[in-house]
Amino acid sequence: xxxxxxxxxxxxxxxxxxxxxxxxxxxxxxxxxxxxxxxxxxxxxxxxxxxxxxxxxxxxxxxxxxxxxxxxxxxxxxxxxxxxxxxxxxxxxxxxxxxxxxxxxxxxxxxxxxxxxxxxxxxxxxxxxxxxxxxxxxxxxxxxxxxxxxxxxxxxxxxxxxxxxxxxxxxxxxxxxxxxxxxxxxxxxxxxxxxxxxxxxxxxxxxxxxxxxxxxxxxxxxxxxxxxxxxxxxxxxxxxxxxxxxxxxxxxxxxxxxxxxxxxxxxxxxxxxxxxxxxxxxxx
Amino acid sequence: xxxxxxxxxxxxxxxxxxxxxxxxxxxxxxxxxxxxxxxxxxxxxxxxxxxxxxxxxxxxxxxxxxxxxxxxxxxxxxxxxxxxxxxxxxxxxxxxxxxxxxxxxxxxxxxxxxxxxxxxxxxxxxxxxxxxxxxxxxxxxxxxxxxxxxxxxxxxxxxxxxxxxxxxxxxxxxxxxxxxxxxxxxxxxxxxxxxxxxxxxxxxxxxxxxxxxxxxxxxxxxxxxxxxxxxxxxxxxxxxxxxxxxxxxxxxxxxxxxxxxxxxxxxxxxxxxxxxxxxxxxxxxxxxxxxxxxxxxxxxxxxxxxxxxxxxxxxxxxxxxxxxxxxxxxxxxxxxxxxxxxxxxxxxxxxxxxxxxxxxxxx
Numbered sequence: 198x199x200x201x202x203x204x205x206x207x208x209x210x211x212x213x214x215x216x217x218x219x220x221x222x223x224x225x226x227x228x229x230x231x232x233x234x235x236x237x238x239x240x241x242x243x244x245x246x247x248x249x250x251x252x253x254x255x256x257x258x259x260x261x262x263x264x265x266x267x268x269x270x271x272x273x274x275x276x277x278x279x280x281x282x283x284x285x286x287x288x289x290x291x292x293x294x295x296x297x298x299x300x301x302x303x304x305x306x307x308x309x310x311x312x313x314x315x316x317x318x319x320x321x322x323x324x325x326x327x328x329x330x331x332x333x334x335x336x337x338x339x340x341x342x343x344x345x346x347x348x349x350x351x352x353x354x355x356x357x358x359x360x361x362x363x364x365x366x367x368x369x370x371x372x373x374x375x376x377x378x379x380x381x382x383x384x385x386x387x388x389x390x391x392x393x394x395x396x397x398x399x400x401x402x403x404x405x406x407x408x409x410x411x412x413x414x415x416x417x418x419x420x421x422x423x424x425x426x427x428x429x430x431x432x433x434x435x436x437x438x439x440x441x442x443x444x445x446x447x448x449x450x451x452x453x454x455x456x457x458x459x460x461x462x463x464x465x466x467x468x469x470x471x472x473x474x475x476x477x478x479x480x481x
Numbered sequence: 482x483x484x485x486x487x488x489x490x491x492x493x494x495x496x497x498x499x500x501x502x503x504x505x506x507x508x509x510x511x512x513x514x515x516x517x518x519x520x521x522x523x524x525x526x527x528x529x530x531x532x533x534x535x536x537x538x539x540x541x542x543x544x545x546x547x548x549x550x551x552x553x554x555x556x557x558x559x560x561x562x563x564x565x566x567x568x569x570x571x572x573x574x575x576x577x578x579x580x581x582x583x584x585x586x587x588x589x590x591x592x593x594x595x596x597x598x599x600x601x602x603x604x605x606x607x608x609x610x611x612x613x614x615x616x617x618x619x620x621x622x623x624x625x626x627x628x629x630x631x632x633x634x635x636x637x638x639x640x641x642x643x644x645x646x647x648x649x650x651x652x653x654x655x656x657x658x659x660x661x662x663x664x665x666x667x668x669x670x671x672x673x674x675x676x677x678x679x680x681x682x683x684x685x686x687x688x689x690x691x692x693x694x695x696x697x698x699x700x701x702x703x704x705x706x707x708x709x710x711x712x713x714x715x716x717x718x719x720x721x722x723x724x725x726x727x728x729x730x731x732x733x734x735x736x737x738x739x740x741x742x743x744x745x746x747x748x749x750x751x752x753x754x755x756x757x758x759x760x761x762x763x764x765x766x767x768x769x770x771x772x773x774x775x776x777x778x779x780x781x782x783x784x785x786x787x788x789x790x791x792x793x794x795x796x797x798x799x800x801x802x803x804x805x806x807x808x809x810x811x812x813x814x815x816x817x818x819x820x821x822x823x824x825x826x827x828x829x830x831x832x833x834x835x836x837x838x839x840x841x842x843x844x
Binding site for chain 1: 534553554555563569570581584585
């Protein structure tokens with residue numbers, strides 16, 4: 198059976214070694230990502246399209262998805278704008294307490310979202326300092342949309358700040374200086390020079406923020422009260438369905454969230470490909 | 482359009498460090514002054530203060546008669562060419578050139594006319610729609626220059642404009658830059674660490690060291706009459722000899738020289754250092770005749786450099802000097818390796834009584 202031995206050309210490793218090297222990676226990737234993903238979609242469509250559609254179109258499911266998307270849009274908008282401002286301040290300006298703020302920005306990464314939720318309850322809950330005050334005006338934060346937005350803002354704060362800081366630092370101030378000597382005011386400099394330079398970092402930051410906001414569970418669970426048709430988000434709905442032995446419902450909404458995430462990631466890759474083909478090839 | 486620029490007693494301190502120390506410099510309308518100095522001497526700081534990108538600790542800046550050091554860079558109308566060009570990567574050549582004009586709210590037609598003119602002048606018409614990343618280094622440099630010139634600034638500041646380029650195109654661009662500056666008649670300050678560049682481009686050269694301007698003069702005088710030890714050392718080649726003051730003269734071994742005016746009245750036996758350019762030695766073949774006020778030594782080696790010959794001479798006191806003579810002289814006077822010679826020095830040299838030498842460079 199053995200074919201005539203080919204002369205060993207170059208540094209190409211033998212086939213067997215190659216397979217042995219790649220196999221663990223493929224296995225790992227399959228076990229960790231492909232199989233669970235496949236399982237989820239299989240579970241969602243196990244009883245056919247109509248059953249899937251029916252689960253998604255249930256009022257409580259639809260409400261949960263709408264709420265999740267609403268929170269995600271609001272949070273992404275706020276944290277993109279504030280994230281860019283914060284990043285510019287942290288990178289371009291020096292002020293007392295800068296390193297302290299720099300450290301605090303990463304706090305949401307270090308603190309469990311559940312704890313973050315409880316911190317909000319302490320402040321804004323019916324017995325909390327702000328809660329008592331706001332209660333007088335009939336404003337509810339906890340167990341209502343504002344609390345859920347604040348909680349999601351908290352857990353997604355670092356993404357845009359960190360990504361934008363990185364590219365800002367790399368970009369340096371020379372382009373902005375050049376624009377200044379050409380007569381450009383701060384506002385023009387921001388739109389025409391700074392923003393195009395940080396657009397990549399911003400896009401990455403936004404993608405991560407969206408992904409996290411869509412999937413946030415712990416912090417939202419604590420502050421929302423998980424009221425069906427009112428403060429129940431998609432992830433909370435999935436959990437509820439699972440606990441209620443409605444596996445099809447859990448799988449279906451999971452699949453919807455999964456598809457949204459995949460679309461975002463694929464979209465990002467496509468923009469990246471297009472851009473790479475265009476501009477960024479260093480030449481001298 | 483073009484106006485003189487002047488800085489008076491300009492000082493810049495960064496936490497304890499004096500990057501710029503009491504600098505005064507006036508550049509006349511249409512003049513090109515090159516600022517020459519080693520890296521870290523403060524020459525780039527000088528430009529950033531004039532442009533307004535940084536604020537001076539003390540001192541004044543005048544554009545013509547108008548004091549401008551309180552103005553932000555946007556209101557100074559001073560063009561700046563950055564060392565790495567700082568072209569806007571997301572804009573093409575046309576947009577880069579139009580940037581300053583758009584800010585000044587010129588009409589679309591006017592902008593188009595001026596940008597086309599610039600493209601033509603810089604030979605970039607075919608590159609108008611390329612992004613900077615797709616241009617060669619020389620083209621990028623020209624775009625940056627055109628972008629700085631587009632708003633017709635009062636003054637042009639160039640920070641090491643040619644240092645990022647290959648040696649081959651540097652020479653050509655140097656001439657282009659010189660012609661362009663003269664044709665436009667724009668007041669220009671060019672900062673460089675390259676002596677050849679400074680001398681070739683500058684109407685006058687300002688030599689900087691440790692935040693101070695040591696001398697400002699036309700290139701020829703900087704070379705022939707260096708005002709300080711540093712200038713003597715940094716510009717061109719120089720021999721450093723040690724000597725003493727003795728009854729109105731300076732002696733290095735048996736070499737006698739007149740004492741310069743600024744050291745008249747120095748006490749006898751004060752140790753000094755003497756800086757002599759290689760071409761300022763006078764050599765004769767040693768004869769039995771007495772050679773008054775001269776040193777004696779032997780030619781150790783000769784290096785052929787075209788019209789000039791470089792000679793290493795081992796003096797009898799074991800010091801080595803480096804002299805340069807014309808080819809004709811070596812043959813007519815018989816100055817060949819192995820021959821014994823007597824050495825005099827012409828008058829132009831710097832003498833210093835400072836204890837620390839400004840440099841350790843020997844001829």
